[in-house]
Amino acid sequence: MPFIDKVDDFVRKGIKIPETQIPSFDRSIDDTVKRAVEFASKVQNLDSPAAPDHLAVTDLSLYDQCPRLYYLLKVLNLPDVDFEKLNYASSDKGISAAETGEITHQILDRIDYNAPAKREVEYLIAPYKLGDNDSGKISGLLTNFLNSSFGEEIKNSSVVMREIPFTLFISDIPIHGRVDLLYRTANGAMRLIDFKTNNVKADEVEAKREEYRLQMELYGLALSRLDGMDICEGFAFFMKPCRAVKYDFTPIVLRKCSEKTDIIVESIKKGDFRPRNIELCKKCEYYNLYCHHFPGSEH
DSSP states (O other), X not given: OOHHHHHHHHHHHTOOOOXXXXXXXXXXXXXXXXXXXXXXXXXXXXXXXXOOSOEEHHHHHXXXXXXXXXXXXXXXXXXXXXXXXXXXXXXXXXXXHHHHHHHHHHHHTTOOTXXXXXXXXXXXXXXXXXXXXXXXXXXXXXXXXXXXXXXXXXXTOSOEEEEEEEEEEETTEEEEEEEEEEEEOTTSOEEEEEEEOOOOOGGXXXXXXXXXXXXXXXXXXXXXXXXXXXXXXXXXXXXXXXXXEEEEOOHHHHHXXXXXXXXXXXXXXXXXXXXXXXXXXXXXXXXXXXGGGSTTTTO
16 A cells, blocks of 8 residues: 555554655655645544653653654654755765764763873774764864863763663653763762754854753753752753853752643643744744645745
8 A cells, every 4th residue: 555545544543654654765855755744734633642651852852842843753753854964975975964973972982081082082983984084073073072171071070970861750751861971070069961963053052052951951850850969050062163052950940841841741642733833934944845734834
């Protein structure tokens, strides 16, 4: 049965479209996927999808940014069309942004902060057998952090923890996440670092503050619930421009984060995926690819 003819059951029942049923595509969106989105948008009586049995912190951040996009990517399971992140380049063009981020995080999980930076980076990159351009790009990202004030602090820290998994329970739904780095500062407090390998310029970093606020505050909320954990701040570190954005984890901030997350989880459970601002939607890269098919999007 053609993919387009199968979408009806998936959409009406609020069931994820299995990945094996979704046509593959590269830089140009497959016409079949376009038709599927258009078809899905015209179904008038959607059953509310079953409440998820778990969520990721990034799921909540996505819903916070755009409930409709959450519906498309997480409920219908349509492909993420962020080309820079998911379009795997051919060998002559190098690895994708997604692969760059994955390799960078893997190396950060093993790196010796007290070893000479250049030698350590070269040693850890070598097994990946990357081309010169990709190797140089990842080396630059890692060196930026190692030579930053954070890298210097970590060298002298008595406690350094990496890739810390956690589970929060919000409205009876487990919320899973993973903290990139946590270390003790000279004054005894714990500091959280989340690495961002986005292709962001220095003058664009501050504009990213709100995009990552919920994610960072949820990290702070999770860690604050651990006995004996004194954590008061976190930083999203943008590795390419070597810039950081600070987030305070005061009791008031974390209480508001918890309240906001309660609302988001309840909205997901109810199946409320209405967009918040159509005018802002029109500036989104997904608008022309997916969302303009939905009734009312043209206004």
